[in-house]
Amino acid sequence: MELRHLRYFVVLAEELHFTRAAERLNISPPTLTVQIQEIERTLAAQLLVRTKRSVMLTSAGKVFFSEAQRVLEQFSRAENAGRRAGRGELGRIEIGYVGSAPYTGVLQDQMNRFARKHPGVYLNAREFPMENLPQLIVDGEVDVGFVRLPMKLPPLLSYHVLARDRFCLAMPTDTFDAATETNLVHPQQINDASFIMPEQQFGTFQVASRGNFTPRIVSAPGSLLAVLTQVSIGNGIAVCPGAVRIIVNLPGVVFRDIAGEPIVSEVAAVFRASEAAPAVRNIITQIQDTPAISYCLGKIE
Structure with a gap:
């Protein structure tokens, strides 16, 4: 039994009329009849009572109708979630930062702006020793790290200065x-x-x-x-x-x-140069579109 069988049956159960159901499904009434018969053979149960003037659900048909609706609703949610995840609207991003990064406010700014735009993505932020962060990003344990430059970065990583x-x-x-x-x-x-x-x-x-x-x-x-x-x-x-x-x-x-x-002293976001995860790509794009803030950089004598 395929998902289309469930759709055919649910529409027929809603209409209780083969011709109207077939029109909604954009198939012919005989084709719909064949599909319903396939379902009944697979289940070894009669789902409908047919007369020349009416179609009624049997007790088995009512149970199957209820469960089929749930399956189709769950499939629709899964399909929608898959599309949203593909666009980077769902998921989880691991954020790493060194202890001095939050003092400039750039960590908070990036996380707050991203959370407002992508409420379905969970941002998990943790502090790490600075010397460990680059390799954690390479290994995939952290997606974006906020660090103090200068520091040596592996060739797989890129960075963008934020402050x-x-x-x-x-x-x-x-x-x-x-x-x-x-x-x-x-x-x-x-x-x-x-x-x-x-x-x-x-x-x-x-x-x-x-x-x-x-x-x-x-x-x-x-x-x-x-x-x-x-x-x-x-x-x-x-x-x-x-x-x-x-x-x-x-x-x-x-x-x-x-x-x-x-x-x-510079604060930069560090990330994988070739990022595959859509949600992580979205926050990287946001970071790269953010100009660096600069202050107190004049010469003092």
């Missing part, structure tokens, strides 16, 4: 030198400081290069919040993205600008 800001210094409020009490620090002033190293090491080594010193790293606790906590308890200073100073108000921490040309 640019400048690195700044996070310093303990009760231990920084009087020379830094203005909002400006020259790299040479901190050549003997203890450094707390965040996941993105680029900023720290750039500051050290400008100050012509090798940073004395005393801790590398992982996430940006862990780094700032170490700063707040006086264990050292940290070079961190400037966006955190707008959001973070952690007791014991002050933020200071680094003199000179900005050391740029």
Whole structure:
């Protein structure tokens, strides 16, 4: 028995008239008769009582009618879901991010906009160590990752920059030198400081290069919040993205600008260059259509 047999029977059960049912189905009445007979032979049950003037459902016919309707409705839902999934309107996307990415707001912006447009797609966001994210994307465990550049990416991956800001210094409020009490620090002033190293090491080594010193790293606790906590308890200073100073108000921490040309910190979305999943392709398109935001990038003397 095929799906068409169920459709033929349901239409006939609704019309209880072979000619009208055949017209709805765009087939001839004799063809409909043959199809109904095939169903009854397959089920070994009489589904209809026919007279010259009427067609009635038997008790078996009423049961079969009800179940056939359910099957056709379920098939219609499955067909619709398949089409929507093919357009990327249904599914699940795994989002990975490093701890500093949410501070710029680009992660939240991308997820919120996509969720409003594609409510049938579930976005599952989790924080990962930055060094692990590229390979997780290659392996398919994560679909899109939000990271801090620069970082080395496998050739199978592409990226799009969503935000640019400048690195700044996070310093303990009760231990920084009087020379830094203005909002400006020259790299040479901190050549003997203890450094707390965040996941993105680029900023720290750039500051050290400008100050012509090798940073004395005393801790590398992982996430940006862990780094700032170490700063707040006086264990050292940290070079961190400037966006955190707008959001973070952690007791014991002050933020200071680094003199000179900005050391740029970028947040980018990383994804597979050849993506097959329609839903993931949709969010990648949204990301690529989003221009990068830039702020606080002027030279400071």
